[in-house]
Amino acid sequence: MSHVGVPRGTVRKRRSLALLTTGVLTIPVLAGCTSASEETSRGVPQDIAPTARQAVADGSTVNWAVDALPATFNAFQADADSATTRITGALLPTLFPMDRSGQPKLNPDYLESAKIIEREPKQVVLYKLNQQAVWSDGREIGAPDFVAQWRALRGKDSAFWTARNSGYERIEKIERGADDLQVRVTFSKPYADWRSLFSPLYPKEVTGSPDAFNDGARTTLKNTAGPFVLRGVSKAKGTVTLARSPRWWGDKAKLDTLVFRAVAPEDRTEALADGTVDVADIDAATADRIALARRDRGSNGQPLAHGPGSETTPAAALRSWALAHGSDEEAAEIAQAAREKNRKAVVAYTAEQKALRDFAVRKSLEPAYTQLALNGESGPLADDRVRRAVARALDREELARTVLGPLGLPAKPLGSHLALAGQPGYKDGSGALGDQNTKEAQALLADAGWTRGGAAQPPKDTKAGSEAEKKGDQGDQGEEGDAEGAKEGAEKKTAEGAKSEKAGQDTEEKAEKAEKAEKKEAEKGKTEAERERADQASEDSAASRDEGLYIVGQDNKPGAHAPAQAASTGGASAVHVLAPGRTAAAQSTALRRQAGALGEDGAVAAQDKQPGGAAGAYAPVGTAAPAPAAAKGQLGKDGKALTLRFVLPSGPGSQSLRSVGDKIAVMLEKIGIGTEITKVPDESYFKDHVASGAYDLALYSWPATAYPATDGRPIYAKPEPATDGSLLVEQNYTRVGTDHIDQLFDQAAAELDEKAARELLKQADARIWAAAGSIPLFQRPQLVAVDKKLANVGAFGFAAPRYQDIGFKNRQAAGSPADRKK
Secondary structure (H helix, E strand, O other), rough: OOOOOOOOOOOOOOOEEEEEEEOOOOOOOOOOOOOOOOOHHOOOOOOOOOOOOOHHOOOOEEEEEEEOOOOOOOOOOOOOHHHHHHHHHOOOOOOOOEEEOEEOOOOOOOEEEEEEEEEEOEEEEEEOOOOOOOOOOOOEEHHHHHHHHHHHHHOOOOOOOOOOOOOOHHHEEEEEEEOOEEEEEEEEEOOOOHHHHHOOOOHHHOOHHHHHHHHHHOOOOOOOHHHOEEEEEEOOOEEEEEEEEEOOOOOOOOOOOOOOOOEOOOHHHHHOOOOOOOOEEEHHHHHHHHHHHHHHHHHHOOOOOOOOOOOHOOOHHHHHHHHOOOHHHHHOOOOHHHHHHHHHHHHHHHHHHHHHOOEEEEEEEEEEEEEEOOOOOOOHHHHHHHHHHHHOOOHHHHHHHHHHHOOOOOOOOOOOOOOOOOOOOOOHHHHHOOOOOOHHHHHHHHOOOOOOOEEEEEEOOOOOOOHHHHHHHOOHHHHHHHHHHHHHHHHHHHHHHOOOOOHHHHHHHHHHHHHHHHHHHHHHHOEEHHHHHHHOOOOOHHOOOOOOOOOOOOOOOOOOOOOHHHHOOOOOOOOOOOOOOHHHHHHHHHHHHHHHOOOOOOOOOOOHHHOOOOOOOOOOOOOOOOHHHOOOOOOEEEEEEOEEEEEOOHHHHHHHHHHHHHHHHHHHHHOOOOEEEEOOOOOHHHHHOOOOOOEEHHHEEEEEEOOOOHHHHHHHOOOOOOOOEEEEOOOOOOOOOOOHHHHHHHHHOOOHHHHHHHHHHHHHHHHHHOOOOOOEEEEEEEEEEEEEEEEOOOOOOOOOOHHHHHEOOOOOOOOOOOOOOO
């Protein structure tokens, strides 16, 4: 299923640096703030049609869809992506792949054993290699390969263009053991995640020199050590072809060839139907098509009740026939062309549905989770109280149901930043922040100074005449300073909270007092009737919540009527931020004239004088102008409304994210927070908006890891100022962090007792929750379309694929799906 997430290859880069987000505030006794036990955590099992090897046929070819050809085959370079990971997994050694529960598990194809043999005075790990393990050129895998990779990745030689070095910089030396099959690694300081090292392991020919490392492994891998070898790359065909390795010492690969084929997510339904691919990650729409195809198998040639033309009523069909055979030749010609176009669409759709019957949808939960990121660098979210209010306004269960419920997957919110359900160490730490509570969210906002009448109040200390104007001109500059001050104050709160268990109680008492103060002020400034109007206004539609912003109906054809649910509070219609209010009237006239809705004299066409108006029009005739923010129940302070920039991806594969974003906007509206939803192209969403910090709220995903102490720290590390005045955020794109959280990660990374390390990580997770910089929502769904005759492939969940076990369940004759013409 397509989701916008942190680009693969970004996630495990620069692993000594950072990975997600966290923040500051006074918190209660966090070590005990969990709402579920580790023992009761269960993940969703993988769905791969597991089949014993003896029941899988030898031979044949499988085509596997990837988003694009890999930019590089070097997994340690900055532009390595998901295709790099997928392909190198079949070609190179992974010493500790993840198993079905998300734990690193020793790979016996490469290792007989690997363990810590000394802890004092320094940590020493001894690797005993499988004596049969060789590279495809016949050379034994050994200590020289470990040494070369360590020297390339330890970060001391800038000539190596590497994107990560976490763990390698802790190694002091690597030596040959008692024989050539033993590798002895000595660490300069303890490293709990030592199993993460040397995976994938490259031959010394790749890592031995900067030139070979930087360029030699980008387009080819001449020396490999997996069940397959790289046969060739075709940019023209968009394929990477692997062939069974003749030197592989483990279980022989069942397939003759494995082809990874670049197919864009939006083209995968067609690629499956025409036989171009046998395995493909898909979205919910394609999964529905496959389910319908299998349901319609016994329709005996009857017309399908879905697809093109299925919604045409008998009356509409009769009118179309009458036009096509009427006396008006011009109208008849148009109607005949439309009928022919529809006929061809029906034929093509029916053929696709027939082909899709040969596929099954295998589903599980992907080892990745979607989060709401709150940018705490500046603006209202620099105040930890506002971030917590946003988090407390969210009904995470409803958001999880929105994405997972229709797919038949468990719709349970994720309770940890550092582990997923089913992984060792998973424990719901969301209690450190608290459950959804509108009343408490409103109290937090009141305590932060955001009130119902605040948007209409002038800034404090303003003077008349030129002084006021001067003050206004300086406002934007002052806002940045205010944000820094808020951030420093919030960090101070966190430090104090870590020292006292009473801090949480103080926070609650303060919130209650703030709520009472807000009510008292409201009683003074409003009559009962005014309060009722404000409460009613707070339930206005999502489409009208953005003051000074208008909707352009670019998703519909000119002249089409606006969807009725767009005016409903429960609708999930996102808002494109395109035009300020003062230019709306002119743009409305221009757009409606282009759509044929207006005459040259500006008169409204008769057919558009009805509810909904023309698509692209800002409001139907007679609709009242948007009410001021203060009258609609939106909060404000010092004359400014509390409005957050919410950036969402616009691509076809990101529909579920947009639905979640729309629901979040409605939830925030209920506590008086407005949102400006901007949709941007998927390809620029992360780089130009999330990574650059051009957002207040954003939805994106992080992958799971078996090594949270290493991979989690760069996501949640406290940003540090650079010499040029900028902020070094590494992978902490929310720009929120604390020294205490950094210290917990460092302690966990150096703790060789696994149980103690997990306890430290649980403490770190509780503080990340309390900071409210990152709000985990749900684990992402994993939907994979697979030829139903294929075995041991599909939705793998946590586990790494065993490529040598993939194949067709029974021996395939010529003309079978494996051999059909591509």
